[in-house]
Amino acid sequence: MTETPALSVRNLRVEFPTRRGTLAAVDDVSFDIAPGEVLGIVGESGAGKSLTGTAIIGLLEPPGRVAGGEIRLNGQRIDNLSREAMRPIRGKRIGMVFQDPLTSLNPLYRVGEQIIETIRTHLPMTEREARARAIELLIEVGIQGAERRIDSYPHEFSGGMRQRVVLALALCAEPELIIADEPTTALDVSIQAQIIQLLKRLCRERGTAVMLITHDMGVIAETANRVAVMYAGRIAEIGPVREVIQSAHHPYTRGLMGAIPSIEGTGDRLTQIPGSMPRLTAIPKGCAFNPRCPHAFDRCRVERPDLMPVDHSLAACWLVAPVSAEPPR
Amino acid sequence: MLAFTIRRIFEAAIVMLTVALMAFVLFRFVGDPVNQMVGQDTTLAEREELRERLGLNDPVIVQFGRFIWNAARYDFGISYQVKRPVTSLIAERFPATFELAVTAALFAVLLGIPMGVYTGIHRDSWLSKLFLSVSLIGISLPTFLIGILLIYVFAVQLGVLPSFGRGEVIRIGGWTTGFLTASGLKALILPAITLGLFQMTLVTRLVRSQMLEVLRTDYIKFARARGLSDRAVNFGHALKNTLIPVITIIGLQLGAIIAFAIITETVFQWPGMGLMFIQAVQNADIPVMSAYLMLVAFLFVLINLIVDLLYVWIDPRVRIYGREA
Ligand SMILES: Nc1ncnc2c1ncn2[C@@H]1O[C@H](COP(=O)(O)OP(=O)(O)O)[C@@H](O)[C@H]1O
Numbered sequence: 125m126t127e128t129p130a131l132s133v134r135n136l137r138v139e140f141p142t143r144r145g146t147l148a149a150v151d152d153v154s155f156d157i158a159p160g161e162v163l164g165i166v167g168e169s170g171a172g173k174s175l176t177g178t179a180i181i182g183l184l185e186p187p188g189r190v191a192g193g194e195i196r197l198n199g200q201r202i203d204n205l206s207r208e209a210m211r212p213i214r215g216k217r218i219g220m221v222f223q224d225p226l227t228s229l230n231p232l233y234r235v236g237e238q239i240i241e242t243i244r245t246h247l248p249m250t251e252r253e254a255r256a257r258a259i260e261l262l263i264e265v266g267i268q269g270a271e272r273r274i275d276s277y278p279h280e281f282s283g284g285m286r287q288r289v290v291l292a293l294a295l296c297a298e299p300e301l302i303i304a305d306e307p308t309t310a311l312d313v314s315i316q317a318q319i320i321q322l323l324k325r326l327c328r329e330r331g332t333a334v335m336l337i338t339h340d341m342g343v344i345a346e347t348a349n350r351v352a353v354m355y356a357g358r359i360a361e362i363g364p365v366r367e368v369i370q371s372a373h374h375p376y377t378r379g380l381m382g383a384i385p386s387i388e389g390t391g392d393r394l395t396q397i398p399g400s401m402p403r404l405t406a407i408p409k410g411c412a413f414n415p416r417c418p419h420a421f422d423r424c425r426v427e428r429p430d431l432m433p434v435d436h437s438l439a440a441c442w443l444v445a446p447v448s449a450e451p452p453r
Numbered sequence: 454m455l456a457f458t459i460r461r462i463f464e465a466a467i468v469m470l471t472v473a474l475m476a477f478v479l480f481r482f483v484g485d486p487v488n489q490m491v492g493q494d495t496t497l498a499e500r501e502e503l504r505e506r507l508g509l510n511d512p513v514i515v516q517f518g519r520f521i522w523n524a525a526r527y528d529f530g531i532s533y534q535v536k537r538p539v540t541s542l543i544a545e546r547f548p549a550t551f552e553l554a555v556t557a558a559l560f561a562v563l564l565g566i567p568m569g570v571y572t573g574i575h576r577d578s579w580l581s582k583l584f585l586s587v588s589l590i591g592i593s594l595p596t597f598l599i600g601i602l603l604i605y606v607f608a609v610q611l612g613v614l615p616s617f618g619r620g621e622v623i624r625i626g627g628w629t630t631g632f633l634t635a636s637g638l639k640a641l642i643l644p645a646i647t648l649g650l651f652q653m654t655l656v657t658r659l660v661r662s663q664m665l666e667v668l669r670t671d672y673i674k675f676a677r678a679r680g681l682s683d684r685a686v687n688f689g690h691a692l693k694n695t696l697i698p699v700i701t702i703i704g705l706q707l708g709a710i711i712a713f714a715i716i717t718e719t720v721f722q723w724p725g726m727g728l729m730f731i732q733a734v735q736n737a738d739i740p741v742m743s744a745y746l747m748l749v750a751f752l753f754v755l756i757n758l759i760v761d762l763l764y765v766w767i768d769p770r771v772r773i774y775g776r777e778a
């Protein structure tokens with residue numbers, strides 16, 4: 125791919141200084157997202173997915189901080205920008221969608237006020253022009269009677285409708301990248317698919333890159349072009365969606381795939397992998413997954429695997445190490 | 454909305470009736486007012502005649518009915534002590550208390566809110582810590598001590614501000630105001646700070662804790678993610694969401710300010726209703742005492758009513774609830 129990626133993350137490290145030493149909640153994470161591409165980020169709760177997204181948009185809450193690496197938006201480095209220089213990028217060049225539409229909107233302002241405020245923060249428009257654009261956006265995200273509904277308060281919308289409003293807000297300045305952090309987790313199952321389809325369609329039409337964080341493999345299978353699987357702050361595997369789903373290289377990914385709810389809807393999420401992800405204070409030596417891995421062998425317990433190319437993917441597992449690689453010491 | 458308002462007004466009326474009953478019972482039975490009004494050498498017949506004239510010989514229920522009826526028409530009878538209508542005494546004293554209370558409330562709000570916002574946003578700055586330590590003093594020192602300390606520093610030691618009275622006042626119709634003269638304004642400073650310091654502290658701490666809570670919410674995080682300026686986020690989105698509890702407290706405290714003006718007015722010999730009440734207590738001047746009680750209760754109820762209606766105006770969710778209720 126010679127095209128400049130919409131988003132390029134290199135060796136990102138997010139740290140929390142604590143009394144018992146510094147915790148690396150995101151450790152050496154690298155990935156690219158091309159314009160118009162959807163990259164799914166999956167992994168158990170606490171894997172560092174949200175922190176990765178938060179670090180990209182520059183909203184880490186102190187004492188959390190980006191301790192290393194580079195983040196580039198269409199080639200421009202943004203991880204070292206000042207607060208003031210970063211602000212016009214948020215909402216304008218990077219849009220964000222959070223998990224819970226019920227709490228994402230300020231309850232005291234009409235949805236129109238919130239959209240118009242955002243538009244006018246980023247684009248040179250009059251109140252009237254911004255309002256017209258807000259109505260267009262609401263129509264586009266599928267709000268019935270948008271001319272009227274623009275003057276409603278958030279609590280007058282259902283959860284699904286509110287998430288549509290949140291999408292309209294994220295898209296209102298035509299960003300190059302959308303970071304959607306579990307955009308459907310809080311929604312009724314019957315509405316989840318609609319919202320995901322909408323997100324996918326809107327971004328495809330605009331050529332917007334999407335970083336779609338979820339722990340729902342079903343959503344990934346339907347939406348993403350590529351997937352990154354995170355485990356304990358690191359990427360365990362990253363590759364084209366079909367390959368990762370059908371023939372995962374990393375034992376953790378295979379465990380996750382086993383956890384996709386079956387058609388009868390009986391599969392419990394993630395129960396196929398025994399044990400739980402280690403806490404940041406107790407990440408095992410070697411491969412962080414080794415205590416839970418059915419294939420773990422001696423090398424896994426002493427030496428940490430880096431991402432290694434395999435087929436069209438990269439996987440951080442000694443099982444995929446080329447046979448010619450250096451033997452275990 | 455209309456039903457909501459009517460219901461609130463109805464509730465307010467019940468509260469006022471209860472207070473009236475208490476004022477009536479409390480004061481009707483604290484002692485024989487006739488003893489206070491007459492000299493040693495008054496004859497029994499003269500006393501009896503006075504009792505009859507004051508209506509003290511009527512059945513209690515008739516007396517209470519008359520009290521309510523008169524109070525509703527803003528008539529609290531004649532002061533036993535100065536033998537003039539209580540309402541005209543109040544009319545003379547009210548402007549002093551009102552101007553003092555308003556100044557104290559403005560001081561509390563106009564300083565308390567910005568300090569609360571500042572300490573909420575800049576949690577760890579040294580200025581925040583300074584504000585909070587100072588506010589601890591405001592909460593823990595009793596009013597009269599603060600008043601005396603201020604008098605000592607600014608009136609006795611520095612000699613820059615007067616220690617008692619209202620200064621020069623200007624009469625406008627039935628109202629006397631100290632807002633229009635330099636000496637009137639100067640005289641207001643110390644009493645207003647004394648009276649408002651506790652409330653300012655309260656507002657600061659309340660706004661701070663509300664800000665801390667609101668700043669953690671998703672919609673604030675989302676507002677930042679939308680690229681809004683710090684000012685828009687902090688003042689447009691966060692502050693507005695802190696206002697509901699803040700308005701409640703300020704409203705209730707406004708009543709408290711008027712009630713606690715008694716102490717401040719005594720310390721500063723401020724010629725307001727509080728001082729009038731203290732003098733009435735010393736003289737067992739029952740009409741003045743019950744009128745004061747009723748008036749303060751009325752102000753409390755009125756403020757509460759306004760606070761309730763303000764909610765509806767600020768929070769659209771209450772608006773819906775109010776419509777359905
Ligand atoms: N303020 C904080 N202090 C210390 N650790 C934190 C803090 N915030 C998040 N973490 C840790 O970072 C890890 C990753 O969190 P997060 O990115 O939210 O995970 P998820 O993949 O579920 O979105 C978690 O293990 C969490 O314990």
Ligand code: SF4
Pocket residue numbers: 374375376411412413414415417418419420421424429440441442443
């Ligand atoms: S490196 Fe070893 S322990 Fe880690 S996933 Fe691969 S086989 Fe399992």
Ligand SMILES: [Mg+2]
Pocket residue numbers: 170173174175
């Ligand atoms: Mg998360």
